[in-house]
Amino acid sequence: MQNEPKVFFKKESARFIGIGLVIFLIVQFLINTNLLNSFWSGIIFWGAAITILALGLNLIYGFNGQFSLGQYGFYAIGAYTAADITYRWTHGDPSGVAVVLSGALLTLVCYVGIAAFLRRFYRVTVMTQFTFYLLGTVFSFAIAVLVLAQPLGRLAQTILSALPGGLSQQIVFFIALLGGAALAGIVSYLFGIPVLELGSDYFGISTLGFTIIVKVLLDNTDTILPFPEMKGARGMIGIPQWTTWPWVFFSLLLVVMVMRNILHSSIGRAIVSVREDERAAELVGINVANAKLLAFVVGSIFAGLAGGIRAHDLAFLHPQSFNFIQSFNPLIIVVFGGLGSMTGTLFTGFVWIILLEGILRDLPTGYETWRFVIYPLVLLVMMLLRPEGLMGRYELPYLRRVLPARRKTEETEPEEVPA
Amino acid sequence: MEKAQNRGVPTEGSPAQSRHDGMILNRISQGLFVLLGLVVLYVLGRAGWKSPSIFIQQVLNGLQLGFIYALIALGYTMIYGIVRLINFAHGDVFMIGAFTSFYTIATLNLHRWPLWFWPNASGLGVTLLGTASVIILTMITTGALAVVVERFAYRPLRSKPRIAALITAVGVSFFLEYFGALPFAYTNNYITYPRPFEIEVYNAGKISPMLIGGMWVLFAVAALLFGVLYWRGRKGDLKARVWMRHPVLQWVLMLGGFMSAVLTLAGLHVETGGKVWDLSTSNVTLIIMGASITLQVLLQYVVNRTKLGKAMRAAAYDKPAARLMGINVDGVIALTFALGGGLAGAAGVLYATAYKQVHHLMGIIPGLKAFVAAVVGGIGSIPGAVVGSLIMGQTEVLAAGFISTPMRDAIVFSMLIIVLLVRPQGIFGEPATEKV
Numbered sequence: 097m098q099n100e101p102k103v104f105f106k107k108e109s110a111r112f113i114g115i116g117l118v119i120f121l122i123v124q125f126l127i128n129t130n131l132l133n134s135f136w137s138g139i140i141f142w143g144a145a146i147t148i149l150a151l152g153l154n155l156i157y158g159f160n161g162q163f164s165l166g167q168y169g170f171y172a173i174g175a176y177t178a179a180d181i182t183y184r185w186t187h188g189d190p191s192g193v194a195v196v197l198s199g200a201l202l203t204l205v206c207y208v209g210i211a212a213f214l215r216r217f218y219r220v221t222v223m224t225q226f227t228f229y230l231l232g233t234v235f236s237f238a239i240a241v242l243v244l245a246q247p248l249g250r251l252a253q254t255i256l257s258a259l260p261g262g263l264s265q266q267i268v269f270f271i272a273l274l275g276g277a278a279l280a281g282i283v284s285y286l287f288g289i290p291v292l293e294l295g296s297d298y299f300g301i302s303t304l305g306f307t308i309i310v311k312v313l314l315d316n317t318d319t320i321l322p323f324p325e326m327k328g329a330r331g332m333i334g335i336p337q338w339t340t341w342p343w344v345f346f347s348l349l350l351v352v353m354v355m356r357n358i359l360h361s362s363i364g365r366a367i368v369s370v371r372e373d374e375r376a377a378e379l380v381g382i383n384v385a386n387a388k389l390l391a392f393v394v395g396s397i398f399a400g401l402a403g404g405i406r407a408h409d410l411a412f413l414h415p416q417s418f419n420f421i422q423s424f425n426p427l428i429i430v431v432f433g434g435l436g437s438m439t440g441t442l443f444t445g446f447v448w449i450i451l452l453e454g455i456l457r458d459l460p461t462g463y464e465t466w467r468f469v470i471y472p473l474v475l476l477v478m479m480l481l482r483p484e485g486l487m488g489r490y491e492l493p494y495l496r497r498v499l500p501a502r503r504k505t506e507e508t509e510p511e512e513v514p515a
Numbered sequence: 516m517e518k519a520q521n522r523g524v525p526t527e528g529s530p531a532q533s534r535h536d537g538m539i540l541n542r543i544s545q546g547l548f549v550l551l552g553l554v555v556l557y558v559l560g561r562a563g564w565k566s567p568s569i570f571i572q573q574v575l576n577g578l579q580l581g582f583i584y585a586l587i588a589l590g591y592t593m594i595y596g597i598v599r600l601i602n603f604a605h606g607d608v609f610m611i612g613a614f615t616s617f618y619t620i621a622t623l624n625l626h627r628w629p630l631w632f633w634p635n636a637s638g639l640g641v642t643l644l645g646t647a648s649v650i651i652l653t654m655i656t657t658g659a660l661a662v663v664v665e666r667f668a669y670r671p672l673r674s675k676p677r678i679a680a681l682i683t684a685v686g687v688s689f690f691l692e693y694f695g696a697l698p699f700a701y702t703n704n705y706i707t708y709p710r711p712f713e714i715e716v717y718n719a720g721k722i723s724p725m726l727i728g729g730m731w732v733l734f735a736v737a738a739l740l741f742g743v744l745y746w747r748g749r750k751g752d753l754k755a756r757v758w759m760r761h762p763v764l765q766w767v768l769m770l771g772g773f774m775s776a777v778l779t780l781a782g783l784h785v786e787t788g789g790k791v792w793d794l795s796t797s798n799v800t801l802i803i804m805g806a807s808i809t810l811q812v813l814l815q816y817v818v819n820r821t822k823l824g825k826a827m828r829a830a831a832y833d834k835p836a837a838r839l840m841g842i843n844v845d846g847v848i849a850l851t852f853a854l855g856g857g858l859a860g861a862a863g864v865l866y867a868t869a870y871k872q873v874h875h876l877m878g879i880i881p882g883l884k885a886f887v888a889a890v891v892g893g894i895g896s897i898p899g900a901v902v903g904s905l906i907m908g909q910t911e912v913l914a915a916g917f918i919s920t921p922m923r924d925a926i927v928f929s930m931l932i933i934v935l936l937v938r939p940q941g942i943f944g945e946p947a948t949e950k951v
Binding site for chain 2: 214217218219223224226227291294297298300301305306308309312313315316319320420424427428431435466467469471472473476484
């Protein structure tokens with residue numbers, strides 16, 4: 097191992113990214129020549145968004161072992177935040193861009209400060225941490241809304257209007273995606289601090305509760321929360337349809353690469369070791385709480401990003417599409433693909449959407465309603481025949497984790513005793 | 516709250532002077548949470564002070580909801596206790612129960628079967644017999660359904676990872692819901708439910724004082740007996756301790772207690788200072804309470820006193836060991852599912868009777884809330900499921916009535932998260948001991 101020359105770009109990496117780019121060009125060509133009509137390209141965009149979502153869940157559940165049903169809640173947060181930013185921008189209100197960006201940055205600064213402050217104390221319970229971080233978040237966003245919204249909004253307006261229209265639109269979209277992901281990350285951090293302590297089934301139940309709470313809040317965005325443009329239970333309309341294939345593809349590629357690199361680093365090994373045995377991981381000096389929190393926050397950030405992409409593809413958001421029944425979708429994808437298999441999730445994410453939303457929609461007339469009868473039956477048969485997932489733990493060469501070979505020492509070798 | 520970790524305690528080598536005791540911070544944050552709780556209590560208390568009759572009426576409504584949740588939660592808690600599976604299909608078994616009773620009433624007219632044989636039978640007897648037979652038939656159907664689901668969906672996965680069974684449960688849930696939505700099954704419309712009996716509202720003057728008095732006497736006798744037995748038990752009389760937990764005594768105690776309280780509240784007529792005390796209850800509420808208490812005492816009897824119950828507890832404790840002791844574990848699990856399914860079916864009938872509507876997705880939210888109730892009470896514990904359900908019913912109704920109606924579900928689930936944070940094993944649960 098040590099004699100291997102250090103290369104910046106391994107062969108597998110080059111091959112993976114090369115094949116990815118070829119797929120990207122092919123699909124772009126098909127879209128440009130209209131061979132792939134808007135329905136099917138929409139299905140592919142949706143598939144990519146769901147794949148990103150499921151990759152996030154795979155990081156949380158497949159690699160870190162924390163059974164979560166909250167992924168759709170973070171997806172909803174990302175979708176609504178990103179949609180609100182671009183909606184406000186297209187309606188001449190730059191405050192969305194300013195508030196989310198400055199609020200997220202301030203929160204980050206606050207968190208660093210709070211972490212440094214709390215480190216000076218011992219015997220701090222998780223609830224105390226939660227309270228302090230919550231207060232920090234509320235404080236940051238209050239400042240962002242009350243103080244920074246107007247001047248920063250005007251600044252953003254002047255800068256972006258000086259740029260050509262297409263470019264400023266892309267920048268706003270980028271900020272919107274970033275803002276959605278950041279907000280999902282912040283919320284997941286706050287929620288994760290106390291709840292991740294619970295572990296096992298209780299964590300799953302709490303995240304289920306979280307999804308339902310988010311859905312109820314989205315139902316009341318215009319009455320209880322101060323967002324009349326989200327129109328509460330009537331559904332949010334008027335979101336610009338800005339998602340294009342390059343955005344979708346490169347987001348997916350970015351997510352895959354980030355996740356792969358996390359998992360290949362020592363942090364990733366810590367995350368996986370928490371799944372294998374929490375107590376043993378703690379004994380070898382891994383900060384279990386941090387490892388869990390990291391996986392949870394990164395997974396939720398992916399969910400927020402997926403939400404932003406999906407919102408600007410569909411151009412319509414409705415709270416009903418984020419109810420807790422939907423929150424099983426990413427879980428089903430992850431389990432289908434194989435827990436702890438990125439390849440499996442990549443494959444099943446697309447297949448699942450193409451099958452369920454593309455092909456099964458073309459059932460013969462009179463049998464359209466059978467879609468959701470056939471799908472659970474497939475699910476049942478699948479679970480009975482191959483409960484470990486389609487791919488098991490198979491990975492593409494690029495995504496495969498190369499563990500250092502176990503060193504064989506002379507002492508541990510069992511000596512053969514001559515008879 | 517006292518979950519201070521020793522992880523952060525400085526060891527001998529570390530500079531302890533630079534780190535301070537975090538208990539001050541813990542107290543601050545606890546104080547903030549207590550403040551929040553006090554605000555909620557203040558809101559509720561002010562509402563109760565302003566119009567006590569509306570407040571108590573809400574509590575009575577919450578009692579009705581809570582007892583329905585209790586029936587569903589019992590199934591959840593038993594199934595989780597024995598196979599460690601969150602049976603997401605349980606809410607849909609509840610839905611199937613409502614639909615089964617819908618068909619037995621609407622097409623078979625079973626709720627009036629005594630009239631087939633005795634055409635001029637009296638109203639009350641016919642209603643009682645008919646309703647009971649509808650409930651029993653529904654319980655048998657849903658129990659059988661739960662067993663079938665267990666046999667074909669969960670049993671083949673018993674040795675596989677737990678997540679496989681969970682996903683299968685979700686699949687079964689979807690299947691029951693959307694198969695029900697097919698045109699030849701239940702269709703996807705809201706259907707008006709024909710009640711097996713007409714609803715009657717009882718308020719002051721409509722309830723005979725004899726009934727109230729009788730209930731109080733019943734309760735007083737049971738409470739006295741219970742007290743005497745408790746006192747004897749404390750003195751070391753083992754027989755008294757056994758008799759204290761006799762199911763009939765418990766049944767009379769619970770039924771008498773709840774019934775007398777509800778009837779007294781509804782039967783009172785007070786006018787003070789311009790405030791009119793006007794409470795009412797209905798026969799649906801009383802039947803729900805009665806049926807729920809009866810079924811759950813029966814269940815507790817089965818679990819604690821019979822051989823089957825002993826087998827269930829053994830299988831829940833350690834399956835391989837139970838198998839070695841000659842217990843038919845698969846059979847016991849199937850029977851657990853049958854019991855849980857039957858209770859869910861009964862809950863379906865009562866729920867549909869109370870709210871007069873059936874729909875193929877009606878099982879999702881009550882099922883989920885009942886599950887939450889089971890978790891709050893301590894999953895795996897039967898009294899916990901009942902207490903948790905009553906708490907859940909009160910939370911939901913009071914939140915809807917006095918805090919915010921659209922935020923009702925959010926408040927209920929926040930409550931779940933708070934309970935889990937404060938006491939993860941639930942109110943009656945035993946802390947999970949991990950085997951190392």
